[in-house]
Amino acid sequence: MALDAESEAIGSLLLDRGALTVEQLDAAEDLAEDWNVSLVKVLLSRRWLTAHDLYREIAFYHGLTLVDLIEDRADDDLIRQYDPVVMNQYMTVPIGRAEDGTLTVATSRPGPRTVLHIREVYGTGVTIVVASHFDVSWQLQRAFREKHSHEAVFALAELDPDMSAQNVVTPPQILVIYLLVSALLLGLAFAPVATLIVLNVFLTIFYTGNFLFKALLVWLGGAAQETSSRAIAAEASLLRDEDLPIYTVLVPMFREPEVLPILAQALRNLDYPLAKLDIKIVLEEGDHETIDAARKLDLEGVFEIIRVPASHPQTKPKACNFALRYAQGDFLVIFDAEDKPEPDQLKKVIAAFNQSAPNTACIQCRLNYYNARENWLTRMFTLDYSLWFDLMLPGLERLGVPIPLGGTSNHFRMDVLRELNAWDPFNVTEDADLGIRLTQKGYRVGVIDSTTFEEANVSIPNWVRQRSRWIKGYMQTFLVHSRRPIHLWQSVGTAGVFGFIFFIGGTVLSGLLNPVFWSIFAIWLIFGTEVISPYFPLPVLYLSLVNLLAGNGLLIYLTMVAPFRRRWTDLAPWGITVVGYWVLMTVASYKALSQLIFNPFYWEKTQHGLSKHTANEVAEASAEATEATQ
Amino acid sequence: MIRAASWSVGFVALTLVLLLSLGWTEANGFISMDVTDLWAKSIIQIEGPAQFKATDAFYPPVPYALSLLGQALLTGTQVPVPFVLSALVGAGLLVLWFLNLRDTGRFSGFTSAVLVLLLALNPFFLRALADGPEMMFCILGTWLFARGIVNLRLTGNAPDMMKVAVGLLVVALSDSFGLMLCLGAMPFMIVAARPSMIAASSTGYLVAMFYPVAAAVGSLMFVSLIFDSRLVPLLSETVVPLTSSQHMIVLLGLCPAALVAILRNILMPRLFMPLLAAVGAVLGGYTLNTFFHVEGDPAMAIAPMLGVLVAAIRFWPNLSLREPIAIALLSFSLVSSVLVTRYVAHDETRNWARAMVGIENAASRPDREVISFLRDKSEIMVDVEKSPEIVIGFGSVDQLVIAGQPSYDWALEGGVPRTRYIVVPRQAEGQATADRILRRFPQLKQSKLPGYGEVFENSQWRVFERSNEWN
Incomplete structure (x- = not known):
């Protein structure tokens, strides 16, 4: 696409005024043509000149005044009189009204289109000034601080309360739980053996179903994606940069300044025009340490820091909801700070959306670890993730079962995300919840073969904290979506309900029940059959034996199969030790249950950057960044 | 619906035809020792007193469990339940082979039917049928293993890995001789593997491949321990010493055809190597059996090669003359197998061969x-x-x-x-x-x-x- 006249003129101006070298201008013009964006956008995606210098030249070009809205704050009351969505879209903000009634409007995108917009919205008696896009965005964030903060927390709970985890348990659910517990206690009081046998039968059948369901998922998931993966990869390679849409990347962080360079470099390495990325580094406003670290990195203009006001609950989904108000893209993805997505991931996602049914609202990419072989825990975590993302999620997709999204690398269509009021800030696995909610609302979640590599937890206490949060979130998700069972069945179908029960409920319940069955096994080993035989009639005993041997054997085998797709055969034998990992899961499950009761919205923070590999990754990323600048 | 119904009718008809062949040999006084043991166990367990406690082993568990189920459903029948099972598995196997050749191998329907007919008439197949469900499952497992190992080489995905494991599991849990096949397969798994899979760790690859068999056998030992029963009372059968030339005669029945079938793909290592491994696994099992005598009848020890033969032909490239050559190869194998079964130096196969031609089995x-x-x-x-x-x-x-x-x-x-x-x-x-x-x-x-x-x-x-x- 040929360069527009304004870009050409601004380029010449920058060259004349010595802001750019000839080589830089040539390169910028080439990129602008290739990417079909303005020269200004290209320059914002490069570190050849600072944002301040660039906007000074833009103001000079247009003959307008450049204002610094950090120093000269705008009138918040005035700003609040206008629609923040429109202001964010056009990057305009009214900053003050003179005594004669003339309104001063700042914009970061001066030009004919913006002038028309300003006349339409603010009238003709307007003075236009230039401000950097950071300043405009910051003024909006400050002016709508309370409103957006409230919406980030309560929008879903107010507009769609049935889908919000704000109420952990609803009155009907309390009644059901009360009745079940009463029935159990009555049974134990009047017919203890029969009650325990019934309970045993129920749990044993549940375990069997869980084992078989997981095996089915692996079988289907393993074969599901080969053909579609090739088609997606082929289309992704044919996509032209000029046709690509604006993509918002949200990077929620909290007190983890050390890993920021990894993500910054990974995003630079993406095979996607940087000028078409709208990157929001989402930080709590009190997290000065990370804010300072982000500033020191001297990031390109496409990186913007969003400061989230302090409020409760202090969760990642709340921060994302807040940042969503300032997103500019047609698509949105969340990455964690230490994430390293494969370079072609965004293009593959666009290709996947192109090839998917129109109701596809989200594409989940795979997650795995770059420090897989660091210690036993990272190996097990890698096997766990390989099983989950490489085999089971594609299996769920194939069966049409609601997919609980993984923590990062889920790519959304922006319109749907906004329509559904985005993430539930009261749910500590807001991503899993959103996946189920999307399916319930008639949308589809796809899974594609593109991996984001992360840092696996190297420390057991840290892992237990992280896993307890995930399991607590699964508990919340199960409770939220089981509130209206008929609605769930109508919206996701029979297979979906079974899948939901086994995949979400099964994950939670197996963690909680494991110690019960392990205890029975230990009692039997120590005291012999006589002690347990009254509660295990012969058919139940046989089924329990099948579960104990074949079921657990099968799960161990599935764990061993998991790394084969990536040819990580050296990890397969470690699958035999997965029993130890299950013990940790059980610890995490009980911690999760305790927190669900006593502190349901508490966000257990996972400490990142503990891995020695991460230090290497940071060093490598910093070196690459320096090299690119030179 | 009509399609499924016609397949069901075909399957039942095929089962009846196979049962007829078993009835014919039974009428001539031949019931194999394996069938005798399995049927007797089923009758005793289902119809015997509740207090009966077997001291015999329950290994291999799959045919044993199915036999119990069959006996419970067909109580009082005069048709040996193992025969019914054997015929069902045999018919299922023939249908699967037909579908595999026609739909996946892209052979014409007519050629697929002729090929399956030649396989069904092969004396090794019929003898295996008469030997009971253990051997039929063993052939089924070997076929699953052979196709799984080729597909694993081609795709490297989880279901194919699981197919290999299921194949090994079926042979190991269906026939004591299956353990020999599993052991025989071990060294050849490396030959079959995608180079990328063993690049990281060949040990890891092997551990994952054989874990299901090891876990299954370990589980059975555990079950045997807690029920205070014996898992494997007498793994080895009666030893019939064979000379090298007698072994060669046995091998001449199926091995030449199998070797020709795999050599057809010699220029495509991704097909040839795993098929070579499958042939190697059966020959490895056969060789180990000559030392351990788990399967007393050498003709039965080589019968699983039928599964490899089908898998190898299915992967032939779709070139001209493929179909007549396949028919000629299986016809040759049929003739050589007929000749071989007449000279196998084992009483049971000889008695079966006589019973097949209408000579009464004096041994019974x-x-x-x-x-x-x-x-x-x-x-x-x-x-x-x-x-x-x-x-x-x-x-x-x-x-x-x-x-x-x-x-x-x-x-x-x-x-x-x-x-x-x-x-x-x-x-x-x-x-x-x-x-x-x-x-x-x-x-x-x-x-x-x-x-x-x-x-x-x-x-x-x-x-x-x-x-x-x-x-």
């Missing part, structure tokens, strides 16, 4: 005689685990007094026998005594058990009748 005559003698009698004490022929001769345990019944247990635990008849095998001088009645009452060997007199004897059996009526 003593069994028939003793059953004929006992037909109208009752209260017959017999060690059913050591004399399964008596159980299957009656087709039930109604007339028998067996372990778990008070009069049997009383006698075996120190009391005097009080049943009307006692049946024991005839023993040669110096032969070890396996029969528990004979061990408890060695006087029977000399016909000197007080209160009992011999009323029948032949080369295999002796029947004693209670002579006193004091009680």
